[in-house]
Amino acid sequence: MHQETKEFATPGRCIQEITADVASVVRESGIRSGLCQLFIHHTSASLIICENADPAVREDLEHFSQRLVPDGDPLFTHREEGADDMAAHVRTVLTQSSLAIPVADGRLALGTWQGLFLWEHRYRAQQRRITITVLGE
Amino acid sequence: MHQETKEFATPGRCIQEITADVASVVRESGIRSGLCQLFIHHTSASLIICENADPAVREDLEHFSQRLVPDGDPLFTHREEGADDMAAHVRTVLTQSSLAIPVADGRLALGTWQGLFLWEHRYRAQQRRITITVLGE
Amino acid sequence: MHQETKEFATPGRCIQEITADVASVVRESGIRSGLCQLFIHHTSASLIICENADPAVREDLEHFSQRLVPDGDPLFTHREEGADDMAAHVRTVLTQSSLAIPVADGRLALGTWQGLFLWEHRYRAQQRRITITVLGE
Numbered sequence: 001m002h003q004e005t006k007e008f009a010t011p012g013r014c015i016q017e018i019t020a021d022v023a024s025v026v027r028e029s030g031i032r033s034g035l036c037q038l039f040i041h042h043t044s045a046s047l048i049i050c051e052n053a054d055p056a057v058r059e060d061l062e063h064f065s066q067r068l069v070p071d072g073d074p075l076f077t078h079r080e081e082g083a084d085d086m087a088a089h090v091r092t093v094l095t096q097s098s099l100a101i102p103v104a105d106g107r108l109a110l111g112t113w114q115g116l117f118l119w120e121h122r123y124r125a126q127q128r129r130i131t132i133t134v135l136g137e
Numbered sequence: 138m139h140q141e142t143k144e145f146a147t148p149g150r151c152i153q154e155i156t157a158d159v160a161s162v163v164r165e166s167g168i169r170s171g172l173c174q175l176f177i178h179h180t181s182a183s184l185i186i187c188e189n190a191d192p193a194v195r196e197d198l199e200h201f202s203q204r205l206v207p208d209g210d211p212l213f214t215h216r217e218e219g220a221d222d223m224a225a226h227v228r229t230v231l232t233q234s235s236l237a238i239p240v241a242d243g244r245l246a247l248g249t250w251q252g253l254f255l256w257e258h259r260y261r262a263q264q265r266r267i268t269i270t271v272l273g274e
Numbered sequence: 275m276h277q278e279t280k281e282f283a284t285p286g287r288c289i290q291e292i293t294a295d296v297a298s299v300v301r302e303s304g305i306r307s308g309l310c311q312l313f314i315h316h317t318s319a320s321l322i323i324c325e326n327a328d329p330a331v332r333e334d335l336e337h338f339s340q341r342l343v344p345d346g347d348p349l350f351t352h353r354e355e356g357a358d359d360m361a362a363h364v365r366t367v368l369t370q371s372s373l374a375i376p377v378a379d380g381r382l383a384l385g386t387w388q389g390l391f392l393w394e395h396r397y398r399a400q401q402r403r404i405t406i407t408v409l410g411e
Contacts, residue, residue: 001274003170003239033277035311035407037172039239041248043188049371051317051363056352060360061367063349068205068342075200078193086197089188093198097186097251098237100372102277102313102405109405111315114371131239131246133172135272135409137275138411140307140376174309176376178385180325205342212337215330223334226325230335234323234388235374268376268383270309272409 002029002134007127010045010120013084015058018130019116022101023108025132034136036108037100038116041129044088045120046095052115065091088121095119103136139166139271144264147182147257150221152195155267156253159238160245162269171273173245174237175253178266181225182257183232189252202228225258232256240273276303276408281401284319284394287358289332292404293390296375297382299406308410310382311374312390315403318362319394320369326389339365362395369393377410 004025010016026036040047051057069090072083079085101116102109110116120126141162147153163173177184188194206227209220216222236253239246247253255265278299284290300310314321325331343364346357353359373390376383384390392402 001171003241034275035409037237037239039237039246041246041251043186043248043250048367049317050367054352054354057360057363060350060352061364064343064347064364067349069201073201075204076197078191078197080191086194089194090198090201093185093187094231094368096233096370096372100237100311100313100374102311102407104277104405109313109315111317111403113317114315129248131241133239135172138308140378174374174376176374176383178383178388180323180385180387206338210338212341213334215328215334217328223331226331227335227338230322230324231368233370237374266385268378270376272309 005131010126012124014120016118017115018118026108029134031134031136032106034103035100036103037133039098039131044122045128046092047099048095048117049114050117051113084123091121142268147263149261153255154252155255163245166271168271168273169243171240172237173240174270176235176268181259182265183229184236185232185254186251187254188250221260228258279405284400286398288394290392291389292392300382303408305408305410306380308377309374310377311407313372313405318396319402320366321373322369322391323388324391325387358397365395
């Protein structure tokens with residue numbers, strides 16, 4: 001078992017690739033076969049696995065989310081921190097705070113087109129903490 | 138490894154905090170470092186990680202879900218058990234049946250504003266079973 | 275720890291049950307108590323846990339998803355592979371690529387009405403790879 005927490009700076013709302021950071025934790029863990037679990041310690045940023053070749057996929061996802069969960073929706077009463085506040089909580093609940101990927105031959109066993117992404121839902125730059133736990137043998 | 142199943146009574150549709158129940162299973166497991174995995178054995182109630190400070194966040198989430206997945210939507214043909222039946226299945230699929238949280242220093246390593254919640258999607262009171270598995274050392 | 279990757283042929287867009295395939299991997303692993311983790315290595319097909327008794331539930335889910343994420347939505351710019359291309363990525367992000375189910379008494383501890391499903395989001399037939407990792411004792 002290997003566990004570590006990494007900090008990621010985000011520039012505000014965006015879908016930021018973290019695959020290389022996670023892959024390096026797996027390599028350094030020395031674990032050859034098992035699972036790599038990711039957990040984000042926030043309620044207004046989330047984790048997704050997504051196509052990593054065409055940046056238009058992430059732009060389309062962001063536009064889709066803005067239409068699905070409108071910032072400043074009059075339905076929302078929790079709005080102390082601005083129009084993105086409650087929308088960020090809803091987007092987080094509709095995606096993931098916790099994800100696991102198999103480890104095989106000492107590497108993250110992602111599919112050819114899969115990348116790991118931190119989705120920042122707040123408008124402003126943030127510091128985000130993700131804990132990576134590698135279990136196996 | 139420690140595994141136990143707990144029963145939760147819900148009063149019907151609501152978002153009910155279960156953080157303290159899960160934290161006490163982790164403490165009693167004696168595991169200092171690893172993962173705590175939650176699994177709910179139902180298809181009309183689900184698990185979420187959400188902001189736990191302002192109750193308005195859960196109310197807004199519930200209202201958002203009612204608009205996104207209308208009860209008794211004429212689109213639905215599965216409706217034997219009432220207007221909340223199929224809506225409950227869709228809400229479950231759009232959130233989580235399975236979640237994992239890191240364990241560090243013998244405790245659930247949640248972020249400052251994160252809580253664990255059982256989301257009851259049916260109108261009527263139910264008994265719900267959640268299995269908690271703690272893996273680590 | 276036991277890990278294996280299985281191939282599933284899908285006939286194109288559909289929600290296909292895989293419970294029996296996963297249950298047999300758990301049985302053959304010899305692990306009595308722990309977790310079974312599933313991971314799908316694709317960004318246009320996903321995993322869900324859903325009611326497995328009435329096929330109308332899966333049809334309603336499919337119809338709901340078509341309304342929520344319209345194929346060929348003019349919002350989408352990533353459309354090289356057709357109207358189902360970007361819709362498939364969005365549906366994948368809104369459901370699961372990674373799921374874990376407890377193992378108890380040497381069996382998958384699903385609820386009475388729960389089944390495991392591979393959701394194919396592309397129109398055309400595909401080969402899909404799922405890695406099953408069983409951890410425990």
